[in-house]
Amino acid sequence: MPILTQEQAKALLTKTLSYSKAEQCEINLSGADSGNIRYARNSVSTSGGTSTNSLVVTSAFGKKSGTATINEFDDASLEKVVRRSEELAKLAPENPEFMPFLGPQKYGPESPTFSESTAKMGAKERADAVQASLEQAKANKLTAAGFLSNSAGISALMNSKGLFAYNKYTNVAFNITVKTEDGKGSGYATKGYNDFTKLNAEAATAIAAKKALSSVAARAVEPGKYTVILEPTAVAVMLENLFFDMDARRADEGRSSMSKPGGKTKMGEQLLDERVNIYSDPWHPELPTAVWSGDGRPQEKVNWIEKGIVKNLYASRYWAQKTGIKSIPTPGGAIMQGGTKSLEELIKGTEKGILVTRLWYIRPVDPQTLLLTGLTRDGTFYIENGEIKFPVKNFRFNESPIIMLNNLEELGKSERTVSAESNINYILPPLKIRDFTFTSLSDAI
Amino acid sequence: MKRKDFLYLSGMGMGALLLPDLSAFGTPIDPLQALDGVDVKIKKELADVALNAAKSKGATYADIRIGRYLNQFVATREKRVQGVANTESYGVGIRVLANGCWGFAATNNVTKDAIAKAAEQAVAVAKANSKIQGEPVQLAPQKGYGEVSWKTPIEINAFEVPVKEKVDLLLNVNDIAMQNGANFVNSVIFAVNEQKYFASTDGSYIDQDVHRIYPNFNVTRIDRASGQFKTRNSLSSPMGKGYEYMHARPEDKVSGIVTRYKGRYDMLEDVKEAARVASEKIKAKSVEPGKYDLVLDPSHLWLTIHESVGHPTELDRVLGYEANYAGTSFLTLDKWESKKFKFGSDKVNIVADKTQVGSLGAVGYDDEGVKCKKWDLIKDGILVSYQAIRDQAHIIGLTESNGCCYSQGWDDVQFQRMPNVSLQPGKEKLSVDDMIKNVEKGIYIIGDGSFSIDQQRYNFQFGGQIFYEIKEGKIVGMLNDVAYQANTQEFWNSCNAVCDESDYRLGGSFNDGKGQPSQSSAVSHGSSTARFNGVNVINTARKI
Numbered sequence: 001m002p003i004l005t006q007e008q009a010k011a012l013l014t015k016t017l018s019y020s021k022a023e024q025c026e027i028n029l030s031g032a033d034s035g036n037i038r039y040a041r042n043s044v045s046t047s048g049g050t051s052t053n054s055l056v057v058t059s060a061f062g063k064k065s066g067t068a069t070i071n072e073f074d075d076a077s078l079e080k081v082v083r084r085s086e087e088l089a090k091l092a093p094e095n096p097e098f099m100p101f102l103g104p105q106k107y108g109p110e111s112p113t114f115s116e117s118t119a120k121m122g123a124k125e126r127a128d129a130v131q132a133s134l135e136q137a138k139a140n141k142l143t144a145a146g147f148l149s150n151s152a153g154i155s156a157l158m159n160s161k162g163l164f165a166y167n168k169y170t171n172v173a174f175n176i177t178v179k180t181e182d183g184k185g186s187g188y189a190t191k192g193y194n195d196f197t198k199l200n201a202e203a204a205t206a207i208a209a210k211k212a213l214s215s216v217a218a219r220a221v222e223p224g225k226y227t228v229i230l231e232p233t234a235v236a237v238m239l240e241n242l243f244f245d246m247d248a249r250r251a252d253e254g255r256s257s258m259s260k261p262g263g264k265t266k267m268g269e270q271l272l273d274e275r276v277n278i279y280s281d282p283w284h285p286e287l288p289t290a291v292w293s294g295d296g297r298p299q300e301k302v303n304w305i306e307k308g309i310v311k312n313l314y315a316s317r318y319w320a321q322k323t324g325i326k327s328i329p330t331p332g333g334a335i336m337q338g339g340t341k342s343l344e345e346l347i348k349g350t351e352k353g354i355l356v357t358r359l360w361y362i363r364p365v366d367p368q369t370l371l372l373t374g375l376t377r378d379g380t381f382y383i384e385n386g387e388i389k390f391p392v393k394n395f396r397f398n399e400s401p402i403i404m405l406n407n408l409e410e411l412g413k414s415e416r417t418v419s420a421e422s423n424i425n426y427i428l429p430p431l432k433i434r435d436f437t438f439t440s441l442s443d444a445i
Numbered sequence: 446m447k448r449k450d451f452l453y454l455s456g457m458g459m460g461a462l463l464l465p466d467l468s469a470f471g472t473p474i475d476p477l478q479a480l481d482g483v484d485v486k487i488k489k490e491l492a493d494v495a496l497n498a499a500k501s502k503g504a505t506y507a508d509i510r511i512g513r514y515l516n517q518f519v520a521t522r523e524k525r526v527q528g529v530a531n532t533e534s535y536g537v538g539i540r541v542l543a544n545g546c547w548g549f550a551a552t553n554n555v556t557k558d559a560i561a562k563a564a565e566q567a568v569a570v571a572k573a574n575s576k577i578q579g580e581p582v583q584l585a586p587q588k589g590y591g592e593v594s595w596k597t598p599i600e601i602n603a604f605e606v607p608v609k610e611k612v613d614l615l616l617n618v619n620d621i622a623m624q625n626g627a628n629f630v631n632s633v634i635f636a637v638n639e640q641k642y643f644a645s646t647d648g649s650y651i652d653q654d655v656h657r658i659y660p661n662f663n664v665t666r667i668d669r670a671s672g673q674f675k676t677r678n679s680l681s682s683p684m685g686k687g688y689e690y691m692h693a694r695p696e697d698k699v700s701g702i703v704t705r706y707k708g709r710y711d712m713l714e715d716v717k718e719a720a721r722v723a724s725e726k727i728k729a730k731s732v733e734p735g736k737y738d739l740v741l742d743p744s745h746l747w748l749t750i751h752e753s754v755g756h757p758t759e760l761d762r763v764l765g766y767e768a769n770y771a772g773t774s775f776l777t778l779d780k781w782e783s784k785k786f787k788f789g790s791d792k793v794n795i796v797a798d799k800t801q802v803g804s805l806g807a808v809g810y811d812d813e814g815v816k817c818k819k820w821d822l823i824k825d826g827i828l829v830s831y832q833a834i835r836d837q838a839h840i841i842g843l844t845e846s847n848g849c850c851y852s853q854g855w856d857d858v859q860f861q862r863m864p865n866v867s868l869q870p871g872k873e874k875l876s877v878d879d880m881i882k883n884v885e886k887g888i889y890i891i892g893d894g895s896f897s898i899d900q901q902r903y904n905f906q907f908g909g910q911i912f913y914e915i916k917e918g919k920i921v922g923m924l925n926d927v928a929y930q931a932n933t934q935e936f937w938n939s940c941n942a943v944c945d946e947s948d949y950r951l952g953g954s955f956n957d958g959k960g961q962p963s964q965s966s967a968v969s970h971g972s973s974t975a976r977f978n979g980v981n982v983i984n985t986a987r988k989i
Contacts, residue, residue, distance in 0.1 A: 038961050040766040043579030046858050047570060048549050048962075067530075071553065093526050093612070123573055131577055145768035147961040177769040188769075253629060254667045254674060257989065261672030360772075363897040365908060365928060368674060369987040373906050373928070375899045396897070396904055396930065402989045439983055440930050442904035443775070 003031060003119070003154055006166045012055075012073065013158035019082040022059035022089060025160045026101045028294070029055050032153030033119075037126045040145035042134055047123070059085040063098040066091065097318045102296040103161040111167075111288040115195035118170035119152035126150070129174070129201040136205040137178055142212055144205065146176035150196060157296055167290040172196045173423065177378060178208040179445075180216055185391075186445050187211025188358050188378035190233055192418040192425040194288060211357060211379035218391040218445075221382060223438040227353035227409065229346050229383070232417035232428045234359040234376075235336075239428065240419050241364065241372055242401040243278075243334050246304060248315035248325055257370040257402060258313060265313065272308040272405040279303045280331030286416045287427050289332025297329045304334070308405075338414030338429030346412050346432050348386040353432070355381040355388060359397070362421055370400045375442055394445075395438035407434045482640055483513060485652050489592070492644035494557045495539050498564035500646065504541035504548075504571070506584060507564065508645035508813060511537050511555065512855035515638040517604060521615040522631045523623065529608055536855040539564045543571035545581025547836075551856040585838035585846050587815055589648020595809025597656040598802060599687025603636035606688045614691070618716045622664045625720035628674075632662035632716075635955065636688075637967075641812070649814040657805055657967055658690050659683035659955045660712055666723035675726035675925075677719040677910055680744050680892055681710045683955040683967060685805045699950070701877060702920060703891055703911060705744055707950050708803060722911055722923075729923035732912070734984045738887035739929060739977045740880055745909050746868070747952025747970035748893040753933040754788075754795055755866040755970065757902035758822050759959075760831040760841065770961050772900025775933070776828055781841070786828045789937030792975075794869040795823040797832055799848055804865045804969035805953045806849075812859040815848035822866065826938070834861045853964040860960060867951075867971035871943035877974045880942055887915035888927060888982065893952070895928065906930045908985070926986040936977060944973035 004012065013027050031053035038046045058067045059082070066088025070081040126148050137144035149172070156166045175190040187208040193199055230238070242257075251258035251265040258266050281301040282289045291299050295317065303311045312328055320327035347355060362374035376394045383389065412430035419426065492509045499507035514534045520527040536553035537560055548571025550563040615632040622630035639655040660681050667674040680703070684690050693711030698704055703718060704711075741749065756762060757774040765773055780786035789795075799806050799817035810816055813835055821829050833841055834850040852859035881889065892910025899905070912924040931939075953969035 036962060037574075038769075039577075040768055041579065041764065044546070044574045044577045045766055046547060046549065046860070047574055048551070048858060050551065050856055092529075096525060123570065127573060127577060134577065143765065143768075145765060147769055149962065175769060179765075179768065254669060254672065255629065255665050255676075259672060259674075261670060263669050360900060361897045363895050365895045365906075365985045366926070366987065367676075369989045371985055371987050373895065373897045375897070375904065377900055394899065394904075396899070396906060398906075398928075398983065398985065400987055400989060403987060439906075440904060440981070442899045443932070444772070444899035444901035444903050 003033065003152060003168070009154060009156040009166055010164060013156060016055065016057065016078045016082060017158055017160060019079045020059065020160060022061060022086050024060040024101050025082070026058045027055060027158050029156040030153065032151050034149065034151035035121070035123065035126060036147065036149035037130055038147050039130055039134065042138060042143055044130065055081060057081050057085040059089045060098065061089050063094045063096065064089050064092045065095065065098055099317045101159040101161050102163050104163050105292065105296060105298050107165065107291045107298050108283065108300065111282045111291050113167060113169040113194055113288045113290060115170045118150055118172055118194065118196040121150045121196050125196070129199065132202040133176060133205040136202045137209060140209045140213065141181055142178045142209050143181065144176055144178050146174070148174045148201065163296050165292040165296060167292065169290070170194050172199050173418065174199055174201055174204060175420065176205055176208050178205065178212040180212050184445060185212040185216035186378045187215060190418045190420055192416065215379045215391040218393045220441055221392045223395055223440050225435040225437055227350065227432065227434045228436040229343070229350065229353060229355045229430060229432050231343065231357045231430050232415055233420060234356045235428045235431050236417050236419040236426050237359050237362045237374070237421045238372065238401045238404060239336065240422055240424060240426070241362070241370060245370060246313050248313035248323065249319045251313055252323060255367070257368065258310065266310050267313060269310055270308050271310050271402065272305060273408040274308040275408060275411060276305050276308045276405050277337040278305040278334060280334050282332060284335060284427065287333045287335065287425060293329035295329065297327065299329065299332060302328055302331060333425055335427040336414060336429060339411040341410065341412045343412055343430045346410055346430055347383055347388060349410070350383045350386060350432065353383040354392065355383055358420065360420065365398060370402050371398060372400065373398045375444070394442040396440045396442055397437055398439045399437050404433050404436065409434050488642040488652070489644070489650055491555065491557065491560055492642065492650065495537070495560045495564045496644060496646050498561040499539065499541045499568055502565050502568040504543045504568050506542040506646055507539065508643065509537060509539045510812060510852065510855055511642040513640040514854055515604065517636040519608060519611040519615060519634045521612065521619060523619050523629065524616065526612055529612065534854055537563065538852065538855040538858070539567045540858060541567045541571055542582055542584065543568045544575035546571045546575035546578040547582060548574065549858040582836050583839050585835045585844065587647050587835060587846065590651065590816070591648065592650045594652040596654040597685055597807065599656045600689040601687045603656065603658050603688040604638060614712065618662055618712050621713055622716045622720045625717050626666060626724045627664040627720040628667040629665040630662060633660070635659040643810065643812065643814050645814045647814060651810045651814060653809055655808055656687055657683060657685050658688065660691060660710060662716055662719070664716065664719045664723050666720070666727055668727050673727055675723050677723045677726065678892060679712070679715055679719065680705055681712065681715065682952045683805055684803055684951065685807045685969070686803055699948070702913060705742065705891070705950065725923055726925060729925045731986050732924045732927045732982060732984050734982055736979045737982045738884045739980045740884060740887055740889040740915065740974060741977065742891040742974050743950040743972045744892050744952055745890045746972045746975060748896055749907055750866060750868055750970040750972060751954060751968070752896060752898045753902055753905055753936065754822065755863045755968070757933065758831050758866070759861060759863060760833045760837045761861045763831060764837070764840065767959065771959055775901045775903050781828050781831065784827065787826055787938065788823050788828045788934060789826045790940045791826045792871065792940050792943050793823055793826045793937050795866060796820065796869060797822050797847065797849070797864040797866050799864045801865050801969065804951055805967035806865040806969055811848045811850045812852050813846070813850040815846045815850065817848045820847060832861060832864060837861065851966050853966060857964050862959065862966045863957065863968045865969045865971070868943065868975065870946040870949045870973040873945065875942060875944045877944055877948060880944060880974060880976055881915055881920065882918040884915045884976070885917055888924065889913040889915055889920060903932055904930070905933065926984045927982060928985050929980050929982050931980055936980065939978045939980065940975055941978050942976040944975070946973065948973040
C-alpha cells in the first residue's frame, strides 16, 4: 500500500471508527517504506527493504482497554480489528491509570518533516551514494565500512472524541568508519537528514578518511582529568542520557538524577552552568519533528533548561493530572543553544587539552548522579598551544553529563548531529569542558 | 524479539518498566491462537516455490525461512498490571546468491505468488549489488538433511499457562517486595516461541520449534531523607526452557550469602531477598579503590564472558564486517595462526556450544541449515578457533560451518551470531567457600550490572548487583560504588581458579545486539565461580 495522503488517511480512519461500539475508541495508522545498504571491507555486504502498514485500534470501556492490530485494509478486516479490540478490552483488568482519550487538539502549522527527494530514493540512489563513498575511501588507500538507510512514512491518529492528527516524514541516515590499511588509524562520520539531497556521502567519507589518516601512530597519554573538546556527536551520546532522565514521575518518585532529598525534584533549580540552554522545537528548520505526540498531545516549543535552570520535565497525561503539573510529552528532538565559534576556533583557544571526536559504548554506572562510562573512538587528539599536536590512544571515561555541564568552558556553533548510540538526531554544539575524567587507557583502534 | 523494543519494554538501565508499545512486536493475538502451528506440508510447498523461482532467475544458491515468531509479555509494577499481550509476526525471508553476491527479500504475504515475487526480488538485489561487490561469496559445502525437525525439550509450554497464573505470580512478587521494604518494584515474564521452517537448494527442509523464557524484576529502595536510592535486579537467567523454569525445586538452589539458582527459579524467594539487599545497600560502605582479587559468581561472570570472549571471537568482527558499528576484534587472524596466543591462564577453557540443553542458543540447526555443534574457542588458555558461518568457514581453513547463523525474524537477513560461549568448570574439586577462604583482599560479586567495552574488546568496565568485601578469607560486609576495569587478555590471564562442576550455572542475554539495522539474539554463558587476581577496582560515587 503506498503512503497515504492526509485525505486518504482520514477517510480510512473514519470508516474504521464507524465500526466502533465501545465507549471510546482510538486508532493509530502508520506506514513506511524503507531501504538500506550495508558495506564493509570496501564491498557491499547486505541490503534490504521493507514496506509496512498497520492499524492499531484501542477500544475502552470505563478503565478497561484493549488493543488490536491489523495490516489488511478491506472492510471486513477493518471491522474485525475493531471487534477484536473491544473483546480484549472487556477481558482486560481495570487500569487505574487509564486516561480518557483526548478531544480535538489545536496543533501548530505543519512541520517540514517530509522531503520528496527522500521519498523517491530507491536501490539505485543508495548504491550510487555508497559507490561515491567507496571511491573516496579507495582513492586514499583506506578501508571503508558503512551503512545507508532511508525511510518515508506517515502516522495518523483519530478517535471517537473527535481528534484527528496526521504527519508525513522522511529520514536518511548515513554513517561510515574508515580505517588505514595497516589498521592503525580509524575515523568516523555520521549524518542524519530529512532531505536526501543534503547528504553528501563522499564529503562525509572524506571527513572520516581525514580522521583515519591523522590518527595513525597514536601515543599513550596518562589517564586523568583533562580539558576536552567534544565534537557534537560525542556531546550527543552524553547529553541524551540527561534528556532521557527528565521524566517527572521518576523525579517525583525519588529515583532519578532529577530527584532531591526530602521528596522534591530539581525543577526550578540551577542544575547546570548558566550558559546551558536546551529546548525542543518541532518547527526548527534544521531538525523538524512532528507537531503532535503519539497520544495526540500537541508538541510545542519547550524550554527544558534555561540559563542552567531546570524549567520543565515531561510527564504522561496520568502523572501530569495526578500531580497538577503541565502535561508535556517527550519531545521529538533536542536543541542546545551554541556559541559563535567553530570547532577550529575552540581548538585555537586551548592551551592544553584533548579533542574527542567520538564517544562509544556509553552505559549508565550510577543513576543517582547520572555517572556514565564509555570510551573515545575513531580519532582522539592531543591539543597544545591551540594546535592539534598528535593523535592519542583511546581512553575510558567515567563522567556525568550533569558534572560536565557544570565544568563548561566554552560552547561552539550548534549543528545537526546524530547519536551513534540511539540514532536520534539533535542540534548540539561542540563543547569545551574542564576536568573531564578519563580513568584508563584502551588499546583499541 | 527486536532489541530496541525489548529495551523500550524493559527500560534497561533505568530501573523501571515503561509502558509497553506492544504493537511494535507484532500483531496482538488471542493467547489460544499461539498454540496452533502451521502445517509442515504447506510450508514445504511454499518453500519449493521460492527455491524454484530463485533458481529460474539465476540464483546459484537459495534459502527460505518461513517464520512465525510469538511473544508473550506480562508486565506489572507494584499493584498494577501494566500490560499483557500476545503478539505474532509471520512471514517469509528469502536469501539468494547470484553473480557471487548475496540478495535478500522478505514479505509478510505468505502466498505462492508473493513468495515467488520476493525470490525474484532477492535475485534482482543480488545482481544489482554485485556491481559494487569486491570478493565473490564462497559458501562452505553443506549436505541436505531432507525433512527433519527439532524442538526445545520443554516440559510446560509457557503459552499454554493461563495469563492469570502469571499475573497472580507477578503481583505476589510485587507484594512481597513492598512488604519487605521496597519503595518500587517492576516484574515481568517474557515468553518467546520461534516456529521456524528452513529450506535450501542443498535439499534441507528443517522444521523447528524453539522456546525461551525470561522472568525478571527490579526493586528500588529509597531513603527519602538523604535522597539516596538503590536497586537490585532479579538473579534469574533467561533460559531456553518452558514454564517449568518457574517451578522451583530445592535441588536447583545454590545456598550461600545470597541464594542463587540453577535449572529452576524461585521468584518469590529471590524478591524477598532482593528487597532486603536493596535496604542493606543504602547503608553499605563505599569501596576503597585499588587492586582486589575478584571472586565472580556465574550470575555476574556470564556478562564478562559474553563481552570479552564471546564478541571478540566472532569471525565477522575479526574480518571487519562489523567495523562501522559494534567494532572489530583484538583477536586478529595472526594470533590464531600462531597457535600460541595466550588469551588466558591455563585454567581458562572456553567452548562454543549450540547444543547445550536449557541454553538460549540451543537449536537443532542454525538459520542456514547447518546442524549445530560444540567446539573449542580457548583451550588451556590458547586461542584455537572462532565462530564462523558458511561464507566465512574457508577463511579459517574449515571445510564446514560452525553452525551459528541466526536472524531475529523472517524479515531480517541471517548472519553470524554468537553461540553459547562458556567457561568450563575447574577439573579439581573446589567449592566457593574454599575459594573465598584463600582470598586476602577481595570482592565477591553477584549479579550483572553496568557494562562497557571498547570496539576491539581490549578495555572493559563492569559493575554488578551485590558486592561483598572479603578480608583474610572471610566475607566482612557489603560494598557500594564498585566497578572493575581491565584489559581482556590481562584479566583472563589473572584467572587462577575456577570452581568445580557442582557450581556450574548458566547466565545469559535475551537481547544481544549486533548488525545494521541492529538485530537481537539470545545467548547463554555458563561458568562456575571463578577467581581473578589483582584486578583494578574504581569507586563510582560522585556528588552532583
